Amino acid sequence: MTDQIVRWHVLPDGQALAGEVSREILDAAHAAIRSRGQFHIVLAGGETPRSVYAQLAAQSAVWSKWRIYFGDERCLPANDPGRNDTMAWEAWLARVTMAPENVLAIPAELGAEQGALRYGATLRQLGDFDLVLLGLGEDGHTASLFPRRALGDDVGAPDTLAVHDAPKPPAERVSLSAARLARTRQVFFLVTGANKRAAVMAWQGGEALPASRIRPLGGVDVFLDAAAMP
Numbered sequence: 287m288t289d290q291i292v293r294w295h296v297l298p299d300g301q302a303l304a305g306e307v308s309r310e311i312l313d314a315a316h317a318a319i320r321s322r323g324q325f326h327i328v329l330a331g332g333e334t335p336r337s338v339y340a341q342l343a344a345q346s347a348v349w350s351k352w353r354i355y356f357g358d359e360r361c362l363p364a365n366d367p368g369r370n371d372t373m374a375w376e377a378w379l380a381r382v383t384m385a386p387e388n389v390l391a392i393p394a395e396l397g398a399e400q401g402a403l404r405y406g407a408t409l410r411q412l413g414d415f416d417l418v419l420l421g422l423g424e425d426g427h428t429a430s431l432f433p434r435r436a437l438g439d440d441v442g443a444p445d446t447l448a449v450h451d452a453p454k455p456p457a458e459r460v461s462l463s464a465a466r467l468a469r470t471r472q473v474f475f476l477v478t479g480a481n482k483r484a485a486v487m488a489w490q491g492g493e494a495l496p497a498s499r500i501r502p503l504g505g506v507d508v509f510l511d512a513a514a515m516p
């Protein structure tokens with residue numbers, strides 16, 4: 287397997303990171319729409335992306351050409367406040383003219399197995415993504431790919447994984463596999479806070495983390511604030 291190409295971008299603080307990342311996302315969207323007519327973006331879950339989504343909500347873009355997917359989802363009822371898609375709707379998608387049919391949520395309310403099967407069928411109709419947003423957990427996890435668990439990073443891995451034992455609650459989740467997350471033109475990791483410093487240091491030290499197994503041909507861009515820098 288090829289080594290992961292990583293470009294590190296350090297911003298002074300979370301606000302500067304949100305401004306920079308939102309600008310980079312809009313640039314990627316403009317380029318994709320100009321050359322292919324649509325922009326296919328995979329959203330990250332957790333709390334870090336909230337400020338980026340809030341920045342996007344304040345921008346204007348040709349939202350009708352955007353197609354929104356999710357890198358993972360927690361097996362909670364639809365619209366549950368703990369879901370990753372609920373946060374994205376509240377922080378951004380409901381604040382712009384984003385047509386609901388262009389937001390492809392993971393049906394994780396069906397449970398991990400059914401949700402993974404259904405979303406896998408959705409993704410099979412698709413080619414490569416244009417941009418994948420990902421977070422980083424304190425243990426080096428990303429999406430719902432956790433250390434010492436299946437990552438789906440081998441050739442022929444399925445597009446989606448049913449997760450039943452996530453150490454970060456809830457235990458039941460649906461995740462895109464490492465292989466499917468890497469089928470994209472660009473990957474942006476968003477990392478803020480001193481609590482991520484150890485994971486960043488392990489990553490930079492060459493430790494095999496789930497985050498380091500995301501290996502698109504074009505490499506990954508990691509945007510982190512000064513607090514997360516070792």
Ligand code: 6PG
Pocket residue numbers: 330331332333334335358359360370420421422423424427428429430454
């Ligand atoms: C989730 C996310 C998860 C998240 C990291 C970082 O469902 O929790 O997919 O991978 O991105 O745990 O979370 P924070 O951004 O909240 O630190």
